[in-house]
Amino acid sequence: xxxLIMAAGRGSRLGGLTDxxxxxxxSLGDRSALELQIDVLAxxxxxxxxxxxxxxxxxVRSAAERRARDRLALEFAFNPFWSVTNVLGSAxxxxxxxxDDFVYLHADTVFEPTILDDLLASPADxxxxxxxxxxEPEQMKAExxxxxxxxxxxxxxxxxxxxxxxxxxxxxxxIVPALRAAIESEIETxxxxxxxxxxxxxxxxxxxxxxxxxxHGRPWTEIDFVEDLEVARAQLPDLLP
Numbered sequence: 734x735x736x737l738i739m740a741a742g743r744g745s746r747l748g749g750l751t752d753x754x755x756x757x758x759x760s761l762g763d764r765s766a767l768e769l770q771i772d773v774l775a776x777x778x779x780x781x782x783x784x785x786x787x788x789x790x791x792x793v794r795s796a797a798e799r800r801a802r803d804r805l806a807l808e809f810a811f812n813p814f815w816s817v818t819n820v821l822g823s824a825x826x827x828x829x830x831x832x833d834d835f836v837y838l839h840a841d842t843v844f845e846p847t848i849l850d851d852l853l854a855s856p857a858d859x860x861x862x863x864x865x866x867x868x869e870p871e872q873m874k875a876e877x878x879x880x881x882x883x884x885x886x887x888x889x890x891x892x893x894x895x896x897x898x899x900x901x902x903x904x905x906x907x908i909v910p911a912l913r914a915a916i917e918s919e920i921e922t923x924x925x926x927x928x929x930x931x932x933x934x935x936x937x938x939x940x941x942x943x944x945x946x947x948x949h950g951r952p953w954t955e956i957d958f959v960e961d962l963e964v965a966r967a968q969l970p971d972l973l974p
Contacts, residue, residue: 734777734778734779734780734833734834734835734836734853735779735780735781735782735783735831735833735834735835735836736770736774736779736781736782736783736835736836736837736838737782737783737785737824737827737831737835737836737837737838738767738770738782738783738784738785738838738839738840739785739820739823739824739837739838739839739840739929740755740757740767740784740785740786740787740793740840741785741786741787741788741790741812741815741820741823742755742756742787742788742815742820742841743755743756743787743788743789743815743816744756744757744759744841744956744957746957746958747759747956747957747958747959747962748959750959750962751788753789754789754792755788755789755792755793755840756841756956757793757840757841757956758789758792758793758796759956759962761843761962761965761966761969762966762969762970763969764800764969765796766840766841766842766843766956766965767793767796767797767800767840768796768800769843769969769972769973770838770840770842770843771797771800771801771804771805772800772973772974773846773849773974774805774836774849775801775804775805776846776974777846777849777850777853777974779805779836780805780806781805781806781807781808782797782801782805782806782807782808783807783808783809783810783827783830783831783835784797784807784808784809784810784840785809785810785811785812785823785824785826785827786809786810786811786812786815787811787812787813787814787815787816787823788815788816790809790811793840794809808830810823810826810827810830811826812826814925817925817926818925818926819925819926819927819928820839820927820928820929821916821919821920821924821925821926821927821928821929821931821932822920822925822926824916824929824932825916825917825920825925828913828916828917829913831904831909831912831913832906832909833906833909834903834904834905834906835903835904835909836849836852836853836901836902836903837901837902837903837904837929838900838901839900839901839955841955841956841957842899842900842901842953842954842955842956843953843954843956843965843968843969843972844862844899844901844951844952844953844954844972845948845951845952845953845971845972846972846974847951848862848899848901848946848948848951848953849901851946852901852902852903852946853903855903855944855946857903857905857942857943857944858904858905858907858908858941858942859902859903859904859905859908859933859936859941859942859943859944860902860903860943860944860945860946861875861882861885861898861901861902861903861933861943861944861945861946862898862899862901862902862945862946862947862948862953863875863877863882863895863896863897863898863899863945863946863947863948864896864897864899864948864950864953865877865895865896865947865948866896866897867891867894868891868894868896868897870887871887872887872897873885873886873887873897873898873900873928873930874886874887874888874889874893874894874895874896874897874898875889875894875895875896875897875898875945876889876893876894876895877895877896877945880944880945881942881943881944881945882898882933882937882943882944882945883937884934884937885898885930885933885934886930886934895945898930899948899953899955900955902933908936908941911936911939911941912932912936915932915933915935915936915939916932918935919931919932919935952968952971952972954968
């Protein structure tokens with residue numbers, strides 16, 4: 734089992750906190766979001782993490798190597814265009830490293846580790862955790878029917894939104910070639926500034942079933958704003974592996 738961690742962004746909405754440090758490395762207490770993810774992944778038997786880097790790649794690499802030690806093999810995919818692309822652009826630089834089952838994560842997301850346990854237990858080719866609740870306009874909404882994700886978009890109307898996709902997921906090896914092709918196709922259409930969800934939506938449009946995993950109210954936070962950082966710090970004691 735591998736992991737693909739998207740850690741190329743800066744986190745400009747956090748203001749001066751990210752002037753010299755990417756948001757995935759801001760301390761939540763005794764560790765950062767990236768360090769917490771490495772701890773959780775290692776504790777669940779993930780053998781290798783592929784980390785997509787960009788802003789302050791040197792700091793991300795050194796922090797990851799210190800945390801992983803001999804528990805987790807690391808590889809890095811540098812996106813030199815991180816400031817003008819989005820997550821899909823960074824995924825393009827990492828795509829050739831993907832071959833086996835892998836967990837997908839945004840490096841600024843903290844989550845209850847049992848969500849990962851449920852993902853790893855899923856037999857589906859693609860499983861995505863969805864927080865089934867009303868969603869704010871800027872959040873990544875998921876349309877879900879009969880347990881299957883039909884679309885991911887921030888533009889989904891409320892009546893089609895079942896909840897928020899929390900930014901992690903599981904992709905089985907047998908779907909990786911199709912996912913890599915979807916990433917490449919989206920980039921070829923000029924979508925380097927798109928979210929990774931564009932590739933997932935392409936898979937769905939091609940007939941791929943995507944399982945929705947209900948997080949059942951378990952705590953998680955994506956750190957975009959200072960308020961999210963405070964929530965993550967409050968949650969940290971309950972998230973430690």
